[in-house]
Each structure stands twice: as C-alpha cells, then as structure tokens.
Amino acid sequence: MAAVATVLLPSAMHRVSPSSLTRSLAFSIGDDGFRLRSPFNSRRVRDSSSGNSRIAVHCVSNTGTSRDKLFPLASTSTPCRTIHSGFKQSFPWRELSARFVATEAVANDAVGVPSLPQEEMPPRVYTWPYKKNPRVCILGGGFGGLYTALRLESLAWPDDKKPQVLLVDQAERFVFKPMLYEILSGEVDSWEIAPRFADLLSNTAVQFVQDRVKVLQPCDHLGINGSAKSDSAGTVLLQSGLLIEYDWICILITYSNLCSARLVLALGSETKLDVVPGSAEYALPFSTLEDALKLDSKLRQLERRNFSKGSPISVCIVGCGYAGVELAATVAERLQDRGVVRAINVESMICPTAPPGNREAALKVLTSRKVELLLGYFVRSIQKTSDSDSEKYILELQPAERGMQSQILETDLVLWTVGSKPLLSELEPREQPLELPLNARGQAETDETLRVKGHPRIFALGDSSSLRDLKGKILPPTAQVAFQQADFTGWNLWAAINDRPLLPFRFQNLGEMMTLGQSDAAVSPSFIDGLTLEGPIGHTARKIAYLIRLPTDEHRVKVGLSWLTKSAIQSIASVQDTLTKIVSGS
Template identity: 70%
Template structure:
C-alpha cells in the first residue's frame, strides 16, 4: 500500500480515547478485559484479516485514497478532522444516503456550522437501480449506472468509508428519557472494528431480497436488486446461451413476481433471448403491476404478449428444487464472467411447484434453467440492534424505523431515516412505497432538515409528491405515465427516450451526468448510422 494513499487517511484515526468511554459503549469488551485500544497497522498483512476504506475528499488532497485497516477485537476510534464542527454520519450509499450527502454539500452554511459528512457503504459503487435492466440488455455500461463513490465525491468534502455497519449505539434517547446528557448523538461500530462517534446520523441502509419465505428459493433462485445480482444473472444467461444455441434446445427462464421489477426483468430477458428461449412470469395476483397506472400496465401487457411471455397469474410458488442432469454434472465447469466473477455450473434443472390462489385453477409443476426472484424485500436495520434494548430503534414489522413527518426517528431526535430504512405514513395512513422516487425526495428534505436542526431552525414536514411512474420494456421500449397529465401514457420509443432523459437528470453529479449524456448520445448516433446502413443494404439488395 503506497504511503501517499495512507497519508490521505492517516489523520482519520484517534488512538487516545478514554477506556472509560469505551467501557460505557461496549460493556462486553470491558468484561473480557479488552479495554485497551488497538492500534492501526501501517501496512497490509498477509497473515491477518484486513479491511479497506476509501477516502474521497478534496480536503484530503487525494482523490479516492485507499488504506488497509487491520481488524482487531477491540474497537478503534475514528478521529474527525475537526472536533468543533458538527459530525454527520450517513449509513448506506443508495439514493437516500448519497443524495442526502450531496444535498448537505450544496447548502450554504455558516463557517462554524458546516458539518463534516462521512458516508459508509459496503460497496465501492453507487448503483442507479432503476437502470439495472439496461445493464442486462447491454444498453448501458456498468460505469454509467454504477460509478465509484470515490469518483462521485472527488470534488466534495464528503468522506467515504467502504465498510459494513455492524452495530448501532445511539445515545440521543438519553436527552428525552432521562436527565443524563450525551456529548454525542451516538456511535456506530463498523465490521472492520472502527468506532465512529456522530452528532447526527442518517439511516439509509436499504433492503435486500427476501428469499427465505419459500423452500429452495435462497438456494436456487437469483435475486435482481444489486450490481452483483445483475452480473450473476448476466453470467448465467451467457453460459446458457453458449450451451443452448439451437432452436431444439430452448432456454427456459422463470421470473417470480409480476410487480414492476418482475415485469421489467421478464421484458428484458425475453427480448434478449428472442426465439432462443421461453420466459414465464408467475404472480400471486390475477394481474400484472396491480398498483401501476392503467396506461403502464396496458403497455407492459402488450409487450409481454408480443414477446410470447407466458403469464401464470393467480399462483404462488410452493417450493423450488433442483434436478441435476447426471451426464452434464459429471464435468462441472467454472467460467469467468464480467470483471472476473467466477461461477460453477452443474447444468441442472429447477422444478417449481405452483399452488393456485383462486378456485378453478389447478396446481402446476414447471421446469426452468434459471429462476429469477423479485418478490419481497427486508430491511437491513434489524441486523444493527444493540445489546442495550433501551436505546433500540422503533421498528415496524418490516424492520423499518418509525419516523415523524420530519423524517426523524421517533424517540431519537438526532437520527433521520430515509428510503427503505424509513417507515413514514401518508395522511391516509398508508406507508410510503419503497421506491427510488420517494428516496430522492426524502434525501432532499433530510438534507434540509439537518441544516435546520444544526442551525436551530424549524424543521420541514416531508410531503411526497408523486410525479408519475415509469417502466422499461426493452432496448427501445418503455412506458411513462406523468401524474400532472391525467390519463397520458408515453410508450414505445418515445416513452423510452423520455425515461432515459428523466433518469439522466437524476444522476448524482453534474460531471457524471455530462459524461453519461455524451456516452448515450454517441451510442444513439452509432445505432442510427447502423440502422440506416442496414436499411440501405436491404433496399439495394432488393432492387
């Protein structure tokens, strides 16, 4: 590890913290005689497990500096660059977390009140999830929708740590529930052993696929919600396309769930496979996209029908099991896919047992080469529960933090929650949907309300404004229903263009928007020239 990279982050650690403070936060460590603070390794050790964090700050003098931190049992305290300025820690770098950090950076602050912002995420890439389908179809490149945090934050004062959050120890509840006061809002323990004290905390940890509801789903089905998921699905499809290249051996793909994610995935995969495969989509309800505007649902139904996607509506998956082809499994292979991702394939088939939800339907058993799962998600917040139950966050049945209308967690005035981590209800009592649109808007309000709280100003109540809904249906097909024009739906190539422009505007930074815009414009020009050449060739050959 270079000395330059370490110099960009060596000032980030404080080793002279009092053992008394550590014992208060971590009673288990003191009981085991681990009150001594461990030191930082100045080099990468091949004998000890190490973790990596990235510093993406213009103030550090290095863009994307990387340092290796040695994992020890006792926590090491993170030293903020300025002990006098407010400390804001943001957990999770999705739409809610990253856009809150960028919002804080864009606001005008008094010199002594501008906060130090630290963003923590276990991945080095921000992922623009609504466009993962375009990655699967080859319409976009990975860097366009999954740029590195270090690149996005290079021209800001926001610090970024690539690490996983392990435990949360809030102390702001002491101000409400008792006379005791805390000098900090609480502490966060990272998996690498780094302990971060904060004044203000933003929870935006997102959610992960819920595969444990059906026997066999976690073992044999692939989710599609992260960059890694998209790469795994692409790798598996490539392997199937390589093996089954004849019309006599079709690729059989089953998509479980027909909400937006399931329909978009079914449309993308069916377009990619064309006549080389069969796509089936299963939904427990008797319609697809039940909560979508009628125009979007009709456009999606039309596209799926034209691509011969078989809809199995009114069914739920009872179980998934694997049937291994004995001849093919004698020689398992390992292939290298996108960016070195390795995967072993046993070339087995998967059997899905379907149970009807309505009378008049019969139970079915279907076979698949690939099962894609888009049903259900679970919040990551319950995994951060501290041992001290008095400081526990108020979570609902879905594992989301209950918040007031200003996005502050109930009982914790110094903690905000946004996106999938927030359980905020509309005026009619319904929970806000866990969509990118909601997270965008909540990040804007969270940033403003943090500014207001730090400057002792009134906080604003969050009000969600539904701007409409969009759905991708292929490389040159989409549907968009804006809320401000009732009954209007743009579909086909026009809807596709409108959707891409809308998402281009929502990309994180001006610099990234410019790069992606130029890239998309160049690709569009190349495709247009290729299409014109193809048309001219056909005309000349027929003349």
C-alpha cells in the same frame, strides 16, 4: 471521564497464558488516577523486584496508534483500589480516546506485555478532521444516503457550522437501480449506472468509508436512556473494527465550544429469498449490480450451451410487480425465439399498484413477446434436478384461488423479485434488543420531519424508514420517494444545526415509469391525467428523466455524451443495414 478495562488475572504465580485469564473488571479515571470499580482478585501477581502487583493497560489514541503501559497497584487495602496515582504524569492520557484495556497482570518471570487476540482488541476510533464543526454520519450509499450527502454539500453554511459528512457503504459503487435492466439489454455500461463513490465525491468535502455496519448504539433517547440533552448521540461500530463517534453536545454552552453530530440512516433493503423451500438456494435475486452481472453471465452461459442444441431456454420469473414485469420484458426481448419466459404472480393481475396506462402498455408488450403469465399462483417449493447434460429446476405451483389446478414447471433459471427486507434490523446482535422503534417489517418509525421517533439526532429515509402519507398509507420504497426524502433530510439537518424549524416531509407523486425493452417503455406523468407515453417516445422520456437524476453534473455530462455516441453509432448501423437490404433486393 470514565473508561472500561478488561483486567486479566492469572490463577497462579506463573507466566500467564491466554487460557488462564479468568475475569474482567471495570475502572474509572479520576484526578488521583485509575480506580477499580469492582473487587480485585486476592491472587495477585507480585513483581519480584518491587513486591507490588502490576497491571498492563493497553492505551489507544484518537489517531489509532496504541501502546502498552505497566502500572503498579498503589493500594490494596480496599475493594476499590487506585492504580498508579501518577498516571497523568506518566502517560498523556488527555490525548487518548479513553478506551483502555488491561492486557495482563505481569508475573515475576514475564517478559514484556503480550498483546490481546484480534477479536478482543479495542476498536479504532475514526478521527474527524475538525473538532468544532458538526459531524454527520450517513449509513448507506443508496439514493437516500448519497443524495443527502450531496444536498448537504450544496447548501450555504456559516464557516463554523458547515458539517463534516462521512458516508459509509459496504459497496465500492453507487448503483442507479432503476436502470439495472439496461445491463441485460446492453444499452448501458456498468460505469454509467454504477460509478465509484470515490469518483462521485472527489470534488466534494464528503468522506467515504467502504465497510459494513455492525452495531449501532444510539444514546439520544427521549425518556428512555436519558434526556434529550445528552452529551453523546452514540456510536457506530463497523465490521472492520472502526468506531465512529457522533457525540452531540446540545446548546448548553456557546457554539464556539460545541461539537455536534447527527446520524442519517439510509441502509436500504435486500431481496428476501428465504420465503419458500429452495428459493434461497436456487433462485437469483435482482436488486444489485452484482445480481445484474450474475444474471447476464448466466444468460450468456445458457445461450452458448443451447446454441448447438436448438432447444429453447426456459426462464421463470416469480413476481409480477414492476421489477418482475420489467425483467420479463427485457429477458424475453433478449432471448426472442430462443427462449420461453414465464411470469408467476399470486395476484390476478400484473403491477396492481401501477397506473392503468402503464399496466396496459406492459400487457401489450408481454403478449407480443409471448411471455406466459401464470396469474393467481404462488410458488410452493423449488427443487434442483440435473442430468448428464444440463442443470434444471422444478417449481411446484399452488393456486391462490379455488377452481385452478396445481402446476409443475421445469426451468433453466429462476428469478426472484418478490419481497424485500430492510437491513436496519440486522445491525445489532440478535440477543440484544434494538434501541430504535421498528415496525413489523424492520423499518424505523419516523415522525413527519424524518427523524426517528424518540431519537432527535437520527434521521431515517428510503427503505430503512416507515412513514405514512396524508391518507395513512406507508410510502413505497421507490427511488422517487428516496430522492425527495434526501432533499428534505438535507434541509432539516441544516435547520437543526442552525437552530431553525424543521419542515414536515410531503411526498409529491410525479408519475411512474417502467422499461419494457431497448426501445420501449411506459411513462405516466401525474400532472396530466390519463396520459401514458409508450414505445420509443416513452423510452426516450425515461432515459432523459434518469439522466437528469444522475448524482453529479460531471457524471451526467460523461453519461450523456456516452449515450449520444451510442445512439449515433446505432443510427449509422441502421442506415447501413437499410441500404444493404435495398441494394441486395435490387
């Protein structure tokens, strides 16, 4: 059993201050106590009563409690010195996490043991409820992470093999991202598409920790830093200082003594804004609940400001993929005659990867709502300009092909939907090389069972993973892919824990859907070639499909009742308006 200690040595015989700490040493724990693993500084501090040097060791238990303990140096004749051979009897170290930090050598006039600065304190170790059950740590609470946790909860497990599941996410709420556009149109309330993790998991055994992942240190490498039969899968350090250990002792002993753990990566991605000068400072992304609420608030401000002026609100949307087109249709419907919406795309068509039926339906809606499409252009820069009345932005557009003229646009609002960057590559300090195999986009490379290559105890899915289909194309980072990967990941974790064969992931494209406003959508199911449901029928089909996909039965019932109530109220209001018009006309 080994531990690392920071031994703080003073430069002279006087009371020690933090500024006088000079070097760090490591020690190990043996049957005869602590042993330093590097030479000890000859300028030791002597205790006036005993004449022996003493070291203060900061001990942290598995429960997170800590205390400082003084230990004399039992020997000073060799470079590798033993620190207090009676350590086992003087302190119950078997109950500790074996993470010890020597806070300070104690001078003859020192009183007590000063504590370390917060940044030098050892991390708090997360305590799993059970010692012998497998431990599964899931990083990221998006579609891949949350649905993997729920899948594990739904499977049948032997009592001694049911895993302990810990879900870590930086946000308090799960966000059903495909329905963020309905926040802008007012069709849904925030709680319907962004429930709290604590509420979703209240009737399960899944534990939730709201925190950011700081460092991931795997050690289950194959032929890199050890064999596959490693007795530790690694650790995850959170920003708050909480250390999650997911040790996995392989099947070398009976399972009754086995304590295993696996790690699931589902960190997702975020919009990549630092693409052109000014985009990070002046453009608004649209990928999180906070983004949607911020955009809704900004539109309200512009609507109030321009109400008295009568001048139209100008909105520029960069990107005409699914997100850009859905956003353009929703914002144009909301502003109607009070605004002008422009959509900019470097390609010559909108939604180039969409089924033809969806693309044609989107073009019809955008044309009917007078959305100006600037195709074949890319944004070169965004600048801010302001006058006494309002704040505006200047976009410089460059043509992607010859024969087109550059353009300068003035707008009230810039929305950015182009590009994304996985969060996985941001985990570790940049001065240290990443342990995981990543592609050029920062996604973890996985095998067909969704395990990270070279790491048999780490699964990656969703935006954090890079997996190709049977045709060699990388799977798109969509909710549909994450749904299916979560199902396979849950099953493969069950298989790995129960020593069963793992299944290769095969993506089944069920079709594509897009919202085009309050009562408009386009749905192209894959099982009927050439069929596209448009208008109110497509809108209803899309909402039913997403209602079925909401995380838990309890939440589905609540949201379904809420939507039925809103629909009934809208129907009654529509009938009243019709009757009012008939009466007033007569």
